[in-house]
Amino acid sequence: MSESSEAKLDRSSRAATRRAAEAVVGRLISLSGWSAIAVLTAIAVFLASNAWKALSDPQVGLIRMLTGTSWYPTSTPPLYGFIQYIIASLRVTGVALAIAVPIGIAAAIYISEFAPARLKGIAKSVIEFMAAVPSVVYGLMGVYVLGPALKDLFGMQSALTALSAGVVLAFMALPTIISISEDAMHSVPSELRQGSLALGNTHWQTTRKVIVPAASSGIFASVMLGLGRAIGETMVVLMVAGNSMELTWSLTTSARPLTAVIAGEMGEVVQGGLHYSALFVVGLTLFVVTFLVNLAADLVLERQRARWRR
Amino acid sequence: MSVQRNRVRQARAVEAAMKLVTGACAAAVMLSAAGLLGYLLVRGLPAMSWSFLTGMPLKDPPGIWPAIVGTFWLTVGTAAFALPVGIAAGIYLSEYAKRGRLTRLIRLSIANMAGVPSIVYGLFGAALFVMLLRFGLSLLSGSLTLACLTLPVIITSTEEALRQVPQDLRQASLALGATRWRTISKVVLPAAAPGIVTGSILGLSRAAGETAPVMFTAVFFLTGLPKSPFDKVMALPYHIYIMATQPVRPQPLVVWGSALVLVAGVSIVNVAAAAWRSRARKKVRW
Numbered sequence: 001m002s003e004s005s006e007a008k009l010d011r012s013s014r015a016a017t018r019r020a021a022e023a024v025v026g027r028l029i030s031l032s033g034w035s036a037i038a039v040l041t042a043i044a045v046f047l048a049s050n051a052w053k054a055l056s057d058p059q060v061g062l063i064r065m066l067t068g069t070s071w072y073p074t075s076t077p078p079l080y081g082f083i084q085y086i087i088a089s090l091r092v093t094g095v096a097l098a099i100a101v102p103i104g105i106a107a108a109i110y111i112s113e114f115a116p117a118r119l120k121g122i123a124k125s126v127i128e129f130m131a132a133v134p135s136v137v138y139g140l141m142g143v144y145v146l147g148p149a150l151k152d153l154f155g156m157q158s159a160l161t162a163l164s165a166g167v168v169l170a171f172m173a174l175p176t177i178i179s180i181s182e183d184a185m186h187s188v189p190s191e192l193r194q195g196s197l198a199l200g201n202t203h204w205q206t207t208r209k210v211i212v213p214a215a216s217s218g219i220f221a222s223v224m225l226g227l228g229r230a231i232g233e234t235m236v237v238l239m240v241a242g243n244s245m246e247l248t249w250s251l252t253t254s255a256r257p258l259t260a261v262i263a264g265e266m267g268e269v270v271q272g273g274l275h276y277s278a279l280f281v282v283g284l285t286l287f288v289v290t291f292l293v294n295l296a297a298d299l300v301l302e303r304q305r306a307r308w309r310r
Numbered sequence: 311m312s313v314q315r316n317r318v319r320q321a322r323a324v325e326a327a328m329k330l331v332t333g334a335c336a337a338a339v340m341l342s343a344a345g346l347l348g349y350l351l352v353r354g355l356p357a358m359s360w361s362f363l364t365g366m367p368l369k370d371p372p373g374i375w376p377a378i379v380g381t382f383w384l385t386v387g388t389a390a391f392a393l394p395v396g397i398a399a400g401i402y403l404s405e406y407a408k409r410g411r412l413t414r415l416i417r418l419s420i421a422n423m424a425g426v427p428s429i430v431y432g433l434f435g436a437a438l439f440v441m442l443l444r445f446g447l448s449l450l451s452g453s454l455t456l457a458c459l460t461l462p463v464i465i466t467s468t469e470e471a472l473r474q475v476p477q478d479l480r481q482a483s484l485a486l487g488a489t490r491w492r493t494i495s496k497v498v499l500p501a502a503a504p505g506i507v508t509g510s511i512l513g514l515s516r517a518a519g520e521t522a523p524v525m526f527t528a529v530f531f532l533t534g535l536p537k538s539p540f541d542k543v544m545a546l547p548y549h550i551y552i553m554a555t556q557p558v559r560p561q562p563l564v565v566w567g568s569a570l571v572l573v574a575g576v577s578i579v580n581v582a583a584a585a586w587r588s589r590a591r592k593k594v595r596w
Binding site: 019027030031033036039104107115123126135141158191203204205225234235266271286290294 | 331332333335336344397423429433434437491513520557579
């Protein structure tokens with residue numbers, strides 16, 4: 001009698017402990033769910049608060065920074081105009097997308113629609129390898145191999161130019177564009193494909209008139225994500241673009257994109273100073289631009305997902 | 311009749327041409343990846359030796375041991391911070407979250423986190439961990455910064471792996487009287503483990519190759535082996551960057567050797583993880 005009641009007590013207290021543990025674990029897991037929101041918010045807050053010093057400085061300010069064309073932190077008064085760096089980012093990114101978008105989409109079409117199954121598997125592993133290679137290694141290839149080759153090919157003054165950096169960035173954007181486009185085409189319901197083939201269309205006609213239009217939002221998203229990757233890439237442009245402050249739209253001269261400004265100067269500034277703060281303004285600009293690009297990609301991808309959800 | 315036949319012939323010709331064009335693009339991408347690997351091997355293999363891998367940088371011949379050790383500890387530190395939070399967040403999204411505005415907001419944040427440039431993570435880490443929390447240029451600051459960067463990859467792969475576990479398994483466990491957490495920890499997580507581990511390793515290996523986020527949070531060009539989490543470290547990617555861009559005394563052998571070690575390390579870990587996952591998947595059948 002006493003034994004059984006003890007066992008009962010033991011069991012009920014064990015159940016109580018377990019329920020308490022369950023509640024704690026559930027709470028911790030829900031808390032972790034917020035981690036992404038927390039980190040993203042923290043990034044925005046820290047960028048903005050550190051950028052505030054430069055933004056609120058009467059001699060600097062956002063307007064002067066965004067309209068000025070000279071960046072001379074050591075002059076009096078210091079100048080922090082960075083239009084030339086924004087244009088440099090556009091030059092480099094433009095080259096990268098001009099190469100990576102057509103080649104990437106064409107390669108994705110081949111892999112998704114034409115390639116035999118075994119080749120498809122190999123292609124996917126190769127693309128995974130390309131995505132896994134660290135950016136500093138791509139930078140290395142740019143400095144030692146692609147840059148010099150392009151210099152000879154186009155008769156450029158230097159091997160380190162916007163064009164060289166753009167070509168290297170194209171290689172880095174390719175895996176993103178190919179794998180997401182291929183995914184989008186692959187997830188088009190096979191009834192559509194078979195319906196079109198049954199009507200007598202060739203594979204290419206099916207691809208052009210059925211598959212690509214049906215996957216268009218995924219393809220668009222892949223381009224946006226590739227664009228985001230190219231704008232935000234640091235090591236390649238730091239090593240390969242040549243770091244020229246000149247304001248120009250030329251592709252065969254050196255460039256200094258936004259990311260390279262931060263990476264190149266952050267190590268030399270006084271922490272908490274005006275120059276330090278100005279670099280955070282550059283970082284904030286990058287954050288806002290990539291945020292918008294990724295948001296666009298995400299909204300479009302979500303629409304695509306909703307479309308084929310059954 | 312003949313008009314129709316002509317059109318068919320034309321359509322076939324166009325198809326053949328497009329197959330050729332798209333195939334050439336795919337081949338060009340594959341070949342350039344192969345070229346990259348081949349070039350790395352040709353330039354990097356001559357550097358490989360025991361003294362290169364385990365020696366110190368200022369010795370003759372120079373070694374990269376401190377950079378290997380630094381990258382190793384940075385990756386371990388990243389895993390220590392990112393795995394618990396990332397896996398828990400993945401569990402939340404797959405097992406606890408209801409469809410709604412909050413979940414949508416979380417997903418949007420994850421997608422956007424993945425797109426934040428790595429240099430911006432570096433700025434964030436410098437402002438928060440190095441400056442505000444006074445961790446200084448250290449293994450700890452670098453690991454925390456890299457953990458933020460890796461988080462979205464780990465969350466996404468955990469959630470995906472959990473979603474592939476069939477509902478029947480959960481329902482059977484719940485029907486036997488197991489609580490929700492017991493079901494998750496004893497049934498769902500073990501079944502999803504291969505996917506979670508592989509995805510996490512992919513994310514961590516990307517963190518190991520990052521340069522920009524650790525540039526002003528953890529690394530130093532020449533420093534010894536770390537003795538505590540508050541020491542600054544050397545790291546392979548940063549070592550490659552400095553050695554490749556310094557104008558005096560460039561050492562191509564060290565540069566390409568380090569690059570080969572980095573790429574080989576990342577690739578071997580990834581391939582091993584993928585192989586393990588496919589083996590584990592064959593064993594478990596729903």
